[in-house]
Amino acid sequence: MNLLIGSHVSFKKDTQLLGSAMEAISYGENCFMFYTGAPQNTTRMMIDKTLTEEALQYMKDHHIEKGNVIVHAPYIINLANNQNIDSWNFAIQFLKQEIERCEALHMSKLVLHPGSSVKLPKEVGIQNIIDALNQVITKNQTVSILLETMAGKGTEIGTTFEEIKQIIDGIHYNEHVMVCLDTCHIHDAGYDLNDIDEILEQFDQIIGIDKLGCIHINDSKNDCGAHKDRHANIGYGKIGFENLLSIIYHEKLKEVPKILETPYVGETMEDKKRLYPPYRFEIEMILNKKENEHFLSDIISYYKKD
Numbered sequence: 001m002n003l004l005i006g007s008h009v010s011f012k013k014d015t016q017l018l019g020s021a022m023e024a025i026s027y028g029e030n031c032f033m034f035y036t037g038a039p040q041n042t043t044r045m046m047i048d049k050t051l052t053e054e055a056l057q058y059m060k061d062h063h064i065e066k067g068n069v070i071v072h073a074p075y076i077i078n079l080a081n082n083q084n085i086d087s088w089n090f091a092i093q094f095l096k097q098e099i100e101r102c103e104a105l106h107m108s109k110l111v112l113h114p115g116s117s118v119k120l121p122k123e124v125g126i127q128n129i130i131d132a133l134n135q136v137i138t139k140n141q142t143v144s145i146l147l148e149t150m151a152g153k154g155t156e157i158g159t160t161f162e163e164i165k166q167i168i169d170g171i172h173y174n175e176h177v178m179v180c181l182d183t184c185h186i187h188d189a190g191y192d193l194n195d196i197d198e199i200l201e202q203f204d205q206i207i208g209i210d211k212l213g214c215i216h217i218n219d220s221k222n223d224c225g226a227h228k229d230r231h232a233n234i235g236y237g238k239i240g241f242e243n244l245l246s247i248i249y250h251e252k253l254k255e256v257p258k259i260l261e262t263p264y265v266g267e268t269m270e271d272k273k274r275l276y277p278p279y280r281f282e283i284e285m286i287l288n289k290k291e292n293e294h295f296l297s298d299i300i301s302y303y304k305k306d
């Protein structure tokens with residue numbers, strides 16, 4: 001399989017990177033992304049050296065290159081707002097440690113949401129991000145920080161390629177800064193994915209296509225420009241299956257890992273909602289280049305067996 005396709009997977013205390021890699025393989029993936037703990041908090045475990053070595057061997061055996069595996073920083077840290085100086089400093093310290101965890105795991109790409117300016121003017125927020133990252137990024141680090149393009153919910157920064165470029169330009173060692181393009185986010189931010197060539201042309205002009213280190217493949221529940229950020233399953237949203245395929249299979253994006261972050265799907269049974277990961281079946285549709293009209297029932301019957 002030529003295509004680099006994977007999804008967000010879990011990272012658990014007892015199995016760490018090995019468990020994440022095994023989960024990715026169970027979905028038929030050749031790349032994946034994980035958080036080093038819960039996405040919504042900053043409690044983090046020690047990285048286990050033995051598990052890491054086992055994981056790297058397992059990945060080798062299953063043809064997953066470690067350079068195509070992505071770490072995502074927790075989304076609650078906010079570098080853009082420093083009104084509470086303690087939490088801003090905490091975010092900086094946390095990111096430094098997160099880079100150390102990435103290094104311990106032999107991971108080279110860390111995705112980061114630029115942040116939200118909240119009650120500060122946007123330009124001040126952008127400068128705060130630059131100042132924070134200049135404290136975090138060192139000359140000889142082996143990890144690249146990938147700034148993610150955002151939907152523009154609330155006061156989010158990074159909703160245009162120009163804003164991302166402005167941040168990159170302010171960073172001293174910006175050879176260690178790249179970009180993660182999220183299809184749901186750019187659609188919600190107002191980029192029309194009916195013309196992917198035009199978007200990539202703009203990206204190349206403004207940022208440079210060589211800076212693109214990861215693509216999040218998500219459909220969107222909302223209209224282009226809605227600034228909402230609600231992900232939908234592939235082909236079940238306003239971007240649509242064909243438009244997503246044209247990004248996934250784009251000639252210029254061959255080397256870039258593509259990561260699904262689509263919602264789990266399920267059914268309600270005895271008032272309890274059971275949810276299952278859709279990735280195995282979304283990847284199957286992507287590889288077949290054809291939508292599956294039994295998507296939901298196939299997932300449910302597959303996971304119900306165990």
Ligand code: FE
Nearest residue numbers: 072111113148
């Ligand atoms: Fe993200």
Ligand code: FE
Nearest residue numbers: 148182216261
């Ligand atoms: Fe994303």
Ligand code: ZN
Nearest residue numbers: 184185229231
């Ligand atoms: Zn999102």
